[in-house]
Amino acid sequence: MNQLDSHNSLGSALLGRSFVHPLFDYLLIGGALSLMATVFALSNPDYLDISEAAAVPLFVLLSNSSHFAASTVRLYTKPGANKALPFLTMLFPLVTIAVVTFCLFDPTQSGRHINSFYLTWSPYHYAAQAYGLAVMYSYRSGCILGKTDKRLLWWVCMPAFFLTFFFRPAVGMEWLMPDVWASTTAGAEAFFDATQFSLTVLAFVAPVALFVKLWRSKSGPMPVISLMAIVSNAVWWCVLSPRHAFVWATIFHGIQYLAIVTIFHVKDQVARPENRRGWVFHSISFYAMCIALGYALFQCVPLAYVFAGFGHVESMLIIAAAINLHHFIVDAYIWRLKPTDGNRKIVDSVTQTAEPAAAS
């Protein structure tokens, strides 16, 4: 009987504590859906290049554009964020608009750099999100991460970013010092090939090694969903070609982000003393706001700059870059898990599906 209990507790520790339902959490937040889609696309290469598919623009609005908007909507709906982050909530939007306008006056220099900057930052942002999710589910599932473990966890999320930073065209080193980097890589091709290969292997082996280490340590096992979030990020950046990686990672990262941010938003809203609405209302209204803001920012605002006399291409590119950067910066603040932050209460809360359901 004791053995059965210990099996059960090990099983639930590995499964982790989900926010909604294990199936929902693993598929959307853990990245299982993206792993399945990637395996399918890799075995049917015709489906790999989806950028030309007719439904993609709609899909991009529903996942990608709305996920960028979601961080802004979350920033202004998160209880206490206005007080805690006055610069970010009040002044930063105007700073972003000023930067966009400045870059549009000098698109070939400033525009190029802001665009490359965001493309370089993107893989880091995705890796950091994988790290954040892994920590979040570990906390939630009772896996106590010490300082060293957290540091190790951060490092095991990074090989995918380093691979992109050092070896992918047009971003990272190739953007920062194109001539020097081109001559360096040409001179030591074998060394750089070996490094690329090592980083790719590391992106998959290191998370598993850490998983095993934690399992055998006092902290107890990290839930599989944490491992899966890191591995799916590695799959996007290390297995797919750079062009496909940007498209696939963009869509699945967006889905992952929307799922987790909606959960946090709903939990915050239903916990308000004056709340009278259920989780369905808060989920739908939050998502609707994200879609509307995403549509306005990506599809409408660039055309206002066209109306003002700027070119179509530079307006689209520079505004997209600025929205990305705004999102990355906002995210660095709204996902903090300090014990004093409201997020931590949500992560630590015990109730799962019952909580939002009861509120509705």
Added chain:
Amino acid sequence: MGSTSLLRGCRWPRMDGAHRCEMGETLGMETRDAIYRGSFWLAVALTVAATGVGIYESIVIQGRPPGLEILYRDYLVDLIDEGKTDDDVYERALSEMQMVVDIDLTQRVIMLGSIADYAEITGDREVEIEALRELAAHNEIGEPKRYNNLATALIDSWSETHDANLVNESIKYSSLAINMFKALPAPEKLEFAKSHCNLGAAYVLLRDHRNAVVHFQEALKLDPTLIQAQQGLAYLMQGQPPQ
């Protein structure tokens, strides 16, 4: 304490230093809050106005609110299409494509290739050469066919300028194309033949008839129907000028 500087120039009734500082900080905070609030609402107003203007602009241009477009893709496709028949639009399309090259480094190679293809279709040799040269300079040509196109465009350009450098450059790119074709497991014979033919034509212009014959013959081995190679060889063997 920086906030007290906001009070410089203000006249205060007699107060001790600490009280003055406290009031100064309060006023400084209030000023800061006012600035923050003002800039927030300004940003909101600008975003709402820009959204409205964007919708208006789209209705004026396309007769409908903005559709779902991934960045500039549909806009550029339409512009390129329209530019095939309208010179002004062609210039605008080229300048927008060049803007993609300049800003989005991830699309640079693809877009330079598109510029070269577009210029080839519209017969804009200068633009085609410029785009392909830029790709070649960074070793980004990718496929031997593009080297062929560049070599052909350079020879065509020679007929206007009679600049021998263009011929030498053409030889360089045809040779690179041949090397690339040789490395392929199953090279496309017609394009491979074209590389030899270009090389033959370039040697004719340099009056190196021996090499020219060799390459025209190679071209005809790969594609016996290649008219330019037939004419080149006929010119060299029988003195019949090529058409």
